[in-house]
Amino acid sequence: MKTCLLVSAAVLAITTPAFAQNADPSPTGDAAPAKRDVAEKEVFSTGVAKGRDRLDSATSTSALKGDDIQTLGARSLAEILRNIPGIRTESSTGEGNSNYTIRGLPLASGGSKYMQLEEDGLPVLEFGDIFNVASDIFIRADFNLSAVEAIRGGSASTFASNSPGGVINLISKTGDVEGGAVQVSTGLDYGEHRLDFDYGAKLSDTVRFHFGGFYRVGEGPRATGFDAYRGGQIKFNVTKQFANGFIRVYGKYLDDRSPQYMPVPVKITGTNDKPVFSSFPNFDIGKDSTLSRYNPGLTTLDGANQPYHDPISSGLHAMVKSVGLEAQFEVAGWSISNRARYSDISGSTLRDQPFSIDTASAMATAIGGAGATLSYASGPNAGQRITNPATLNGNGLVGNMLMPEVKVHSLNNFTNDLRANRSWKVGRGNLTVTGGVYKALQTINTDWLYTNVLQSFSGDGNSTLIDVTNAAGTPVTQDGFVAYDLNVTPGTYRRKFDVDYDITAPYGSVNYHIGKIAIGASVRYDMGKVRGQVFGSELGGGRIGLTSYDFNNDGKISIAEGKTAILPLTRPAPVHYDYNYLSYSTGINFRIAEPLAVWARYSRGARASADKILFTSAVSPADGSMPVSSDGYDTVKQTEIGVKFRKSGVNLNVTGFLADTTDHNVQGGTGLQVLRDYRAYGVELEGSFRRGPFRLTAGTTYTHAELVKDYLVSAVNGNTPRHQPKFIFQATPEFETRHFTVGFNVVGNTSSYAQDTNLLKMPGYTVVNTFLQIRPVERVQLMVNVNNLFDQVGFFEVTQASVPASGIGWGRSVNGRTISSALRFSF
Template sequence: MLKKTLFCGCALFALCAELQPASAQVAPQAQDPKAGEATSSTSTQDQNGDEIIVTGSARQQRRFDVSYAANALSQNDITKLAPASMADLLGKLPGIQVESTGGEVQNITRIRGIPTDDGLAIFQQDGLPLFHDVNGNFFRGDSLNRYDLMTDRVEVVRGGPAPIVASQAAAVINNVTVSGSQTPRGKAQLTYGTTDLYRLDLMQSGPLGANTYYAIGGFLRKNGGYRDNGFPNDRGGQIRANIKHDFDNGSIKFTANYLNDHNVFYLPVPVADPRQPTRSLDPWLAFFTGTANTPALRNAQIKYRDSTGVVQSLARDLADGRHTEFWNVGLQYEGDFDDWHVSAKGGYTSGKLRFDALYSTSNPVDGAANATLTAARAAQFPTATRLGYAIAGTNGTQVYDPNSDSGLVMQSQYRYVASNFSSAQGDLSVTRKFDTGLGSHDLKIGAYGSFYSESNFQAYQNYLMQVKGQPQLLDLVAYNAAGNVVGYVTDKGVLQYTTTLNKGNSDNSVLALYANDTWELTRGLRIDGGIRYERYHLNGYALTSQAYNLGDTATLADDAVQGFNGGQQNRTINTGITNWTVGANYDFTSHFGGYVRASHLEVPPSGTIGYAINPVVITTKANQYEVGLKAAFGRSYLYVTGFYTKFNPLNSSFVPFDPATGAAQATVPFISQVIVKGIEADGALNIVPWFSLGGSLTVQDPYYSNLQSTVAGLSAAQVEGNQVIREPKVFGNIRPSFNFSSGDAKFELYGRFEYTGRRFVDFTSFTELPAYHSYSAGVTATYKSWQFQVVGDNLTNARGLTEGNTRTDTLSGQGTRIATFGRPVFGRNFRFVLSKSW
C-alpha cells in the first residue's frame, strides 16, 4: 500500500511540475488582508519585517501586538535551525525543554516546567488537531505532525490564551500548511546524512483555474539511525495536498494527507558499571552509537494465553519500530459578511499504530551473582548443581562467560502495542469587530466538538541479554554434576513470557463552547478575556488478566504468563471543565510594550483511561500567571516573559517495574502540587547586515509541594521542595550568524551553542543527570534558485544524559549520586542538503 501511494504521489509531483512553465520564478507574496487567513509564502513577516501570528487570536496580528509569548518559524527559519526532529526544533525556543534522544518522533517536550512528557502541548494543522487527545495510545502530536516542504510555517504559543484556543492546552503548536496562489512555485530537496540518511522532499503549488489553486508535497526518507541497531532505522514518507478556491468574500480549502512511516525507538542504556560507577561501559556499549536494540529480536515470539485458554504466539520484528499509518481529510471555510467573519473547519483522521520497541528495565547485574543457584531454581531442577550462561537457542552448548565482556548481564522488555484510532473534529466560530463609546471590541464566539476512539492491545515480555551493543540473547542454563543440561531458567532468551497483557477500547466525545473579546480602549492599550467550557463523555472497557503456568517443566520462563481470564472492567466518565484567561497589553511606544495575563487550565482524564486497569482518575488543574516585556526595532527584538504556574492537583502517578517478577507493579499514586516560577527570554540582535546574534534563555524553579497521597517507600518530607524530575533550572542557546555575498552567490555561516542544566531522575533528587552543552554549525550557499547546505551537530561529541531509567529509578534514584543509566545524547553527525526552487 505504501509503495503504491508513494508512487502515485511522485507521479502527481511530476505532473504538477509539467503544468508549470520551466522559467517560472519564485515571487514574494503579500500578506492576505482577510482576517485570520494564513498565507502561503516562506516568510512570516509583514512589509516592515514584523512576524505575523495567526494562532491564539481572533485575527492575524504582528508578534509585537499580541499579549502572550509566541513564535512564528518560517521555512527559512527552520532551514537555518536545521532540526533533526520536531522536538529538536521546539527545543530551540524559550520555555520549551526537550529530550530529543528517543529518535525522530515521540520525544519528550516540556513547556515551562510542566512535568508531563508532552508538556500539555497541543499540535494542530491549520488550527485543528489531527487527533483530539494530547496523547494517543503510544503516539502524540509529533508522531502525526511531520515537517516537510508543505509546512509553510510553525507557530508556537506558550501559555497565554492556549487554554481557550485548544482543549487540554498549556501550549499550542500550529503547523500552517502551504496554499497555492496565482504565482506557480515549487521546490525539490535532497538530503544526505552521515547516519546513512537519504531523504527527498518535494513541493509544487500554483493555479488550477479561475480563483482556484493547488498545493501538493511530501517526503520520502530512509535513515540508518544515530545508533547501530543492526537493522534499518527509519523508513517511510508522507504526502499532503490541498485545493483552495477564493470567493469575493472568503475562501474554501479541501485538504488531504497520508503518512506511512516506521521509526525505531531508542531507550535508555547503562553507561557505567553499577558495581563500580566510575567504570565506563564504553568498550562494550558505546556511548554515542551503542543500543540494546538487536537483530536477535527480528523474530520475537510473544506468548500469552487468550480468553479461551489457548496459548497464542505473536511473531514480531523489532525493526518495525513505531509503524504509524494514517490518513486525514479536512475542509476549511473563511468568509466575511459585512462586519462578521465566519470560520468553519472540519477534519477526519483514521489510522493505526503497530509499536515494537525494546525497553530498558532494571540496572545490569553481576553475571556470576545472577547465576547463583537459588533455592527457588534448585527446587525446579533438583539435580542441578550450578547455573551457567549460553547463547540463546544453542541448547546450552555455546557457553557464554560474562567476564569475557563487562562481567554484567541485563534484563530488557520487548513491548508490542497495537492500536487503531480515529478522530472527527470540527470548529465553528464567528468574529465581529465593533466600536463603542469606550474603545472597540473584537468579539469571537465559537464551538468545537470531537468524537475520538482508540483500540488497545499490549503484550510485554522480558529477555536476558549481554551488556553490549547489539547484544545477543542469553539462556540461563541448569547443569548437573556431569555437565549435562537439566533445565532452563530462560527459553531461547526469554526470561519471562508475557508479563503485561492488556486489551480494550475507548469511545469518547467532547463538546466545547468558547468566547473571547479583545477590547482596545485606546491606541496601544488592550484588554482581552476568554472562557471555554468543555463537556466530556469517556466510555471504554478493559479485559482483565492473571498469571498462568503454561506447564513446560523444562523452563521457568512460562511459570507466570499473563492470560485473559474472562473478566472485564467497564468505565464511563462524564465530566465538565472550565478554562479562562484575562490579559492586558500596553504599548508605551511603537517599539516598547508590556503585558500581564492570568489564566486557568483544567485537563480532564485522557481517553486512554477507558481501557486502563485500575487507573488513577483525576482532573489536573493549573493557574498560570505571566508578565511580559517586549522591544522591537526592525529585525532586532527582545521578548522577556516571567511566569508562575501552580498545579493543584497534578497527577504524576507511574507504574514501576519489579525486577524480581519481571512484571509491572500496581500504579503508584503520586498526587501533589507543582509550582513553577521562571523567566524566559527570546532575542535577536541585527545591527549590521552581515552579522546577527539570536538566542533564547530560560531560568526556572520547578518544584514539588504538598504530596497528597501515601506512596510506598516515599514520604512527603522526602519530596517537599524538590526539583521536578528531569527538569533543568537553566537551559538555552546562542546562535551567531554571518552573511556575505560574491556576485550572484550568497553565503551564510551560523553556529549554535546549547546548554542544559542539572536535572534529577527521581522524586527524592538523589541521582543527578549532570549538566551538558554542545556546539553545532552550518553553512548555506545560495546561487540563484539553487541552494546547498551543510549542517553539523554536537561537533565536539559532548556527552549528556537524558531521562534516566524511568522503569525503576523514579522513586528513589539509581543508588548512585550520578546517573549510571540513561538515554545518551546523539554524537557528532552531519547533513548535506541540496535544493532547487522554481
C-alpha cells in the same frame, strides 16, 4: 461524527454565496516568505481569538519559519521544538514519543500532557500523552512545513481543549508562492538516505494547490544493525479563493517506521552531586542502542489471546490517513471560519528497554539460581555456551530487558472548530467579540503487550539474546525469553483499551482596544463523555493474568512458556463517566510606544485525564463511574507579566510566569501512580537581532519548580521534580550572503535531578550544531549539517536515584556527533 460533518457542510452552504472581500486570512495560510528583517510586523494566530500584531497582544508567542527550520538540520520534531524558548524537550528518543513540557509544568510521564501539538490549527491527537503513543509519532516536519507557531500559557487555555500549558501548531504551505524543490540528503557518518520534495502553483486566478512529502530509509543516528527508518509521507491541499474568503481541502498519508531509543548501559561513578558518566567497553552511550539485528522481536499472545510476533524492526510504526476542510468567509460584517478533519490513525510502538542490568554471572544466578550457566540464544554463536561471562562482549554485562508494545488498532479522531468574530466601533475604541464551538471525537483502542528477554550489550547493533540453564541442566529461558509476559510483575500491565471520548467545548472572548490599551477576556467550557471498556487482571473480580502456551510447538511447556500473559476477555470493566470544567483567561496589553509594550495575564485551564486514570482508583471497575468528579481533569493556574520591544532589527520579549498545577498520572518508565500538586515560577527571555548579513536568535528560560505535595509519597514533598533544570537555553547566530550561509545552533540546560528523591544529579550540557549552505548557481544549494559537533555527552534521563554501588546504571544521552549533507534544486 456524522452530525459534525453535517454542521460543517451547513456552515459552508450558508457562507459561500455571500462574497464581500478579497482575502485569505487563514491562520494556516501560506508559504513562509523569504527571510526578513525581524522588526517587521508579524501577525500571530495560533491559540488566540484573532490574528494580531504581537505587540498588541497580551500573550507570549514564538514562530519558526520553514526556511529557518531547514537551516537547523534538526533530525526530529523534538529537535526543532527545543529551539522555542520555554519549551523543554527530551529529544533523543528518536522520531517520536519524545517528552515535552512548558515553563516547568510537570513531566511525570511521556508525551505532552499540558501542551497541544496541532497540525494546521487542529490537534493531531486530542490527548498528547496517551501511554507510549504520543502525538509526535503521527506528525512529520518536511518541505510541506511553512512555519511553526507556539503560544505559551495565556489564551491557549481557552482557544484549544486540553492545552493549558500552550499550543504548538505546524502550519502547511498552501501554494500562494509558486514553485517547489527537490532535495536528496544522506548521512555522511551514519545510515540515512532521504528524498524531500514539494511543489505549489495556481491552477487559475482563484485556485491554487500545494503538495509534497518525503521518503527515507536507513539505520539512523544510532547503531541498530538494520534499517530502523523506513517510510514517508505525502500531503496535499487545494484552495479556492472567493471575493470574501476561501475554501481549502487537504489530505495526508503517512506510513513511517522509526526506532525508539531506550536507556542504555552507562558506568556511573563519583558522588551524587558530582557523578561521572562513561561508556562501558564496546558500547558507546552516544551512538549505540539496545536494538539489534539479532533480536527477533516480540512474541506473546495478542489482544485476542492468539499467538503474535512482531519483529524488532517495526519500532514506532505510524499509519495516518486524514482528510480535512478549512473555510473562512466575511458575512454581514462577521468573519466566520470552520476547520474540520477526520484522521484514521493506527500503528504500533515496540521498544527494548532495561528492567535491570548486571554482570553476566550475577544475572545468571538471579535468573537460574546458584550454578546456572549462560549460552548464546541468537546471533552467529547461537547455541554455544559462554565459558567466561566476565569477558562477554568486552564488558561482561547482561540486561533483563522488557519489550513492550502498544498495538494501536485505532486512535481515530474527528475534530471540528467553528468560530465567528466581529469588531465594532464603541466609543473611541474597537470592541471585538468572538464565539465558537469545538467538537472532538477521540478513540483509544490499544493493546499493551509485553515480553521479557535476556540480552547482552555489543556495539554496532550486535547485541544477542542470552539463555540461562540451571545447575540441574534445565533451561530456564527459551530462545532468550524469560517469559512471554512482564515477568518482573507477573500477570500485570497486560491491558486492552477500547474507549471513546466525546468532547464539546463552547468558547468566547471579548477584547476592547482603545488607544494604547487593549483589554481582553475569554472563557471555555469543556464537556466530556467517556464510554467504553477495558480489560486487565489488575481490575479485580477474579480476573486471570497468566496462562501457558507452546510457542515453539514442541509439545512441551517450558518454564518460560509457563509465564505467558493472557487477557480476561470475558470480564471487561466498563468505562462510563462524564466530566466538565471551566477555563478562563484575562489580560491587558499597554502599547507604551510603537516599539514597546507591556502586558499581564491570568489564566485557569485544564487538561482532561485520559487513559492514565483508567486502571486507578479514580474510575470504578464495577460500573465505570468516577466517584470524585475532579479526578477527571487536572488544572493549571498561571500568572504572566511581560515586556515586548521591537525596533530596527532588534526584537526582545521578557516574560515572568507563575504556574500551579495538579497531576493525575502514571510515571513513565516505572508505572508508578502519581497524584501531585506542583508550583513553578521563573522568567523567559527571547530575542533576535539583525544587521546586514548577520542574524542572531536566542532564548533562555529560568524555572524554579517545586513538588508541593505528593498525596501518595510524602517523602518527596518540597523537592524539585525530576529532569527539571534551572535554565534551558538556545542560540543561533548566522551569517548570510547571496552565495552562502554559515552558522551554528547551541542548545543546552543546567543540571537536574535524575529522580524526585533529589539525590543523583544529571550534569548540565551544551550541544553545538553547525550548518553551511552554499549556493554556487541560482536554484542550487549544497548543505552540510553537523549535529553535536563536539560529540557531547548529555543525559536527560537516568533510571538510578543515586550512584549505584556496582557502578552499573542505565540512561539516555543526547545522540553523538552525526554529519549529513544535502543537495537541493529549486524550481
